[in-house]
Amino acid sequence: MWRGIRIAVLLFILATVAQGAWLARSRTAAWNNTLRVVIYPVNADGSQASAQYISELRQAAFVPIETFFKEEGRNYAVQLSMPVEVSIAPAVSSRPPAAPAGGGKPEAILWSLRLRYWAYWNDTHKGPKPDVRMFVSYYDPAQRPRLSHSIGLQKGLIGVVNAFARADMDGSNNVVIAHELLHTFGATDKYDFANNRPLYPDGFADPQARPLYPQTRAEIMAGRIPVAEDRAEIPGGMEDVAIGAKTAREINWVKAGK
Secondary structure, X not given: OHHHHHHHXXXXXXXXXXXXXXXXXXXXXXXOOOEEEEEEEEEOOOOHHHHHHHHHOOHHHHHHHHHHHHHHHHHOOOOOOOOEEEEEOOOEOOOOOOOOOOOOHHHHHHHHHHHHHHHHHOOOOOOOOOOEEEEEEEEOOOOOOOOOOOEEEOOOOEEEEEEEOOHHHHHHHHHHHHHHHHHHHOXXXXXXXXXXOEOOXXXXXXXXXXXXXXXXXXXXXXXXXXXXXXXXXXXXXHHXXXXXXXXXXXXXXXXXXX
């Protein structure tokens, strides 16, 4: 009997979590209200440089992300004056669980559940409940000049972003944050995983340009500016990226087939 009760309780919890996740995803897809995005800074390398950077980090650093969504949303007739509002929470002292290196679907699902459990217990935000939580792990670029891939999960509406703890890199950090944020909204990558170059036409900000190269901006989900057929550059900030037509459809900014 007790085994049956435990199973029933577990099924109830899972159903409640699934319903909550469905409601949250429905809200982000509807675009009827401004979506609250909270940045949670994490001193991922434990360095003094990262600690100093985080202590001086202010909400103003993320205003370009808000402006980007406002301007791009206007291009797609989004009715909200502010589609996304970004705020910053107090620093998180714990590091998020590391994503599995390789592995299969069971490992990925297990990691996703661990991440959501960790996020629940490390939510330092004191304001209104966020729609999306972005945990940004900062590293001293002098010690770690290359970072591993960041991740944005539509299920759970959580992002884990790796970023550099240096003010002159805020622009490129914001591009990564916005990219992963769009993943939580349902957008897909639009670059070739073999060489990181944008895929034509969906990975180009202006696929109709003639000549096609050089492009002046990156499609946000491609992540790089195609400047030649065999070369692409990393954008320096939000002014260098755009939301393409396919990405807009994926996040419900335009109707499919329009």
